[in-house]
Amino acid sequence: MNYISTRGQKGKVSFKDAVMMGLAEDGGLLLPESVPSVADKLDELAKLSYNELAYEIISLFAADIPETDLRTLIEKSYSSFTTPEVAPVVKKGGIYIQELFHGPTFAFKDVALQLLGNLFEYILKERSEKLNIIGATSGDTGSAAIYGVRGKDNINIFILHPKGRVSAVQEMQMTSVTDDNVFNLAIEGTFDDAQDIVKAAFGDIAYKKRYKLGAVNSINWARVLAQIVYYFYGYFQAKKQGAQKVRFVVPTGNFGNIFAGYFAKMMGLPLDKMILATNENNILSRFINNGDYSKKDVVQTYSPSMDIQIASNFERYLYFLCDRDSKALSEKMAELKTSGRISFSSDEMRNVHAEFATFSTSNELTEKTIKEFYDKTGYVLDPHTACGVSAALSMADADYICLSTAHPAKFPDVVEKATGLAPEKPEGIAKLENLDKKCITIENDLERVKDFVAKHV
Template structure:
């Protein structure tokens, strides 16, 4: 299995090289040359597998340069940190299935991928006797999950940029209370998109990237997406039996990474009826799916801050397929976005988009109302991001199919919003309660590339 760039400027590379490259050296995103195909017979054979066993079967189809025994060990160690034996259990409430992705160390879905990626990095670096300096941007959950995935690991430094004051208090504490020598938190006076622009600029400076051995943990790293593909298969196997029941997934998303993993699962042959893309007021992706309007606007702060994004990194991966793998068109689209602030699409392309996805935008009032009403009716507490997906599913997906809603974070990470919606305090897990009062370390900076670059160079150890 080899990997290519959406922008067509690199020769195909192996999986381990793709992991270490992160963002392709031509500025594009890496994708496999082909997708392993899964038959219905294989799906039936996988029904009795544990999450770890299923992950091995799926991931090994994309990896041929790590011995199977080593890959199994990496997977098993990655999910040994989870608090639930099923890793990503599925529960049913009020006619929808909730796929709980928050049983990892930071109580967010990012742990599913970043525990695996952290172990991958350590494995490859030890094999090559190299060092890696990770730099990433976060709207909240990626940063803490990445930090906890690599804290204390040999040969790795990590620098995480987050928008100052625009994450939840718990998200900020999960990052800034990690004071290991190899961990550095940077609070940027700006938005997540400002943070992401700085990170992309550093990766696009190829001389700087090579000199300082930059590595990526954002979902621009293919291994992140790959690890997330697994739980679509796992959930499908839990909500179906041997009949042909339809299954749709509702995915709260801002950066297009989580729903792109579902798109990959579908390309592999998983019989997904519909992928429902749910956004908050930062609804560039909903405008794209419903109206063909992919135009930039200002970021709005909401109760679901991990989705407060306008420029979706993983959208480029989908464009590559929408444009029939025409790298020149992908490059042209991002030139248009830079010059005009928008990308335009033909009616034929939009017909294909709407065959792949449905979409809905759920505002803050609807989000809080959904948290409250769902809790009153079921006793179950949704976090604000999950509530966006649940509301979209209840509004748009038919009740006679299996509606799987991705629960991307534990509600305690967004206690203020949940308490406002339910008029009751959210039970606090011990791991979150222990954060309060711990020493913190964080550096506040302007959204300035050179300032961040200077800090980075001075703090490499």
């Protein structure tokens, strides 16, 4: 399996090269050149453990990694999770909830970033190379990426987060990692500002090559690939518990999480519509509802990991929406850059509506959902998961699997306000307050960030 750019100007690359490249050199995102089908293997796949299933799916896309090595990488990546199921499914209040928060930073990003960190280390050792990771985070990606590569040989990591716009726990998780290869940068701006800086740094090809930049954001295909696995696993687990017409509800701001589900469906997973849940930063909901993909100001909400206006993985979906026409896709991305919006035809919107439905929440509804779901079931939702549960409760016309993207203890203020009780803290969170912290505040300026990276590699 080789990889191509959504914008069509880069030759084919191998899986290992795709992992190391992150963003394609023409500014596009990498995708496999074909979509393998497992439609005739679903009964067999349903019998597998999570790690075995991960091997069967990932090996279809990583032909240049020997079987023994890939199995070892997968086992190593998920040995840090608190349950061998990795992504278990529980049924509460008539809704299937897939818990994706059993990794070391208690967020769904661990599923992908524990694997990506080990892939980086494996490839760098093989090639006797070094890598400088630069990434942006709206909260969870940063800590998960840091925990994925902390202390690893031949890797430095620079994570940009919007100052004052992540939860206290998210900030402590990032800044309490004081390893010499970890650098936390608090940007005086929004997540979109931080993401723009990262993309611009990667777009400077000479700079990228000179300082050997690598990507951990979901622009890296390996991130999406690891997430595809839990859609298959979640579907199989829900079916075993009696689910019939399955729909996934996905709280998302960057489109990477739901794109993984879309790709799983293309591979043959028999899903009904995908439901995209957003908060007040609802550019993706506006797109699905009426084709309005236009920039607006970012609003701070109870679910900060979704406080995003420009979804970095949306381009991958647009590539398929444009029938894999790189020229048409490039024109849409150019339109976004010049006008702050993208236009869609009626035929394109019909295809969107065939694949997706959407639901937007407010802070008020998020808080209400956390309270009412707890009162009814005794189960505590984090505010991001509550956005998804709100969608499932409002639709109630299928068997909904809601992706639970973070542990409620990462957002204790919101949970306590809603339920009257502070969420129980796992040991990994409880110890954060007493740890030393390391963080640097930096201007919202591309050149300042590039200079900082250059001085610390």
